[in-house]
Amino acid sequence: DAKTTQxxxxxxxxxxxxxxxxxHSTISGTDYIHWYRQLPSQxxxxxxxxxxxxxxxxxxxxxxxxxxxxxxxxxxxxxxxxAAVYYCILRDPWNNDMRFGAGTRLTVKP
Amino acid sequence: xxxxxQSPRHKVTETGTPVTLRCHxxxxxxxxxxxxxxxxxxxxxxxxxYGVKDTDKGEVSDGYSVxxxxxxxxxxxxxxxxxSQTSVYFCAISAGRxxxxxxxxxxxxxxx
Numbered sequence: 464d465a466k467t468t469q470x471x472x473x474x475x476x477x478x479x480x481x482x483x484x485x486x487h488s489t490i491s492g493t494d495y496i497h498w499y500r501q502l503p504s505q506x507x508x509x510x511x512x513x514x515x516x517x518x519x520x521x522x523x524x525x526x527x528x529x530x531x532x533x534x535x536x537x538x539x540x541x542x543x544x545x546a547a548v549y550y551c552i553l554r555d556p557w558n559n560d561m562r563f564g565a566g567t568r569l570t571v572k573p
Numbered sequence: 574x575x576x577x578x579q580s581p582r583h584k585v586t587e588t589g590t591p592v593t594l595r596c597h598x599x600x601x602x603x604x605x606x607x608x609x610x611x612x613x614x615x616x617x618x619x620x621x622x623y624g625v626k627d628t629d630k631g632e633v634s635d636g637y638s639v640x641x642x643x644x645x646x647x648x649x650x651x652x653x654x655x656x657s658q659t660s661v662y663f664c665a666i667s668a669g670r671x672x673x674x675x676x677x678x679x680x681x682x683x684x685x
Contacts, residue, residue, distance in 0.1 A: 563616040
């Protein structure tokens with residue numbers, strides 16, 4: 464299975480943008496890039512996903528490199544509520560096994 | 574928020590006893606999943622269902638069975654619980670194979 468590499472932790476100041484990187488050099492042509500986050504004591508929460516083009520939704524933006532070997536989740540204005548573990552996951556739509564790695568623990572400072 | 578209810582939310586039981594966890598959804602989604610989350614391992618898929626009475630194994634299915642007799646309910650059973658099955662269990666649902674998954678709040682299971 465194609466794997467992802469994320470930094471273990473990152474810090475941000477409240478109301479500043481946050482760029483969370485993810486490397487996936489062995490991504491296949493059919494893999495979608497998904498991002499989830501998990502707040503303390505809660506289940507994971509879907510954030511965003513994309514295939515080739517950059518994507519925006521109300522929560523975040525996803526920037527995908529032209530060669531698709533890396534991507535960046537962008538939180539435009541971090542809030543204290545955004546403190547969570549963020550997971551970058553590659554999903555083959557024909558495979559139901561979504562593999563979560565260790566993720567990036569984001570700390571947001573007031 | 575997606576309508577997913579997991580029950581019970583917490584359970585403590587003894588080794589060797591049977592345990593059943595329930596996931597109930599009100600979204601009429603076709604796909605349902607059971608994951609476990611342990612320190613150092615992240616979330617791992619146990620079993621999933623792609624329709625009523627249609628289930629398949631995930632990465633860590635040994636020691637677990639599932640059943641889905643209705644669209645809205647997906648049951649996870651530990652036939653004879655072991656201490657290694659102490660974990661937090663999450664149910665997830667999705668409308669399609671390639672659609673985002675929405676997770677419940679989890680069940681914390683302790684087996685003594």
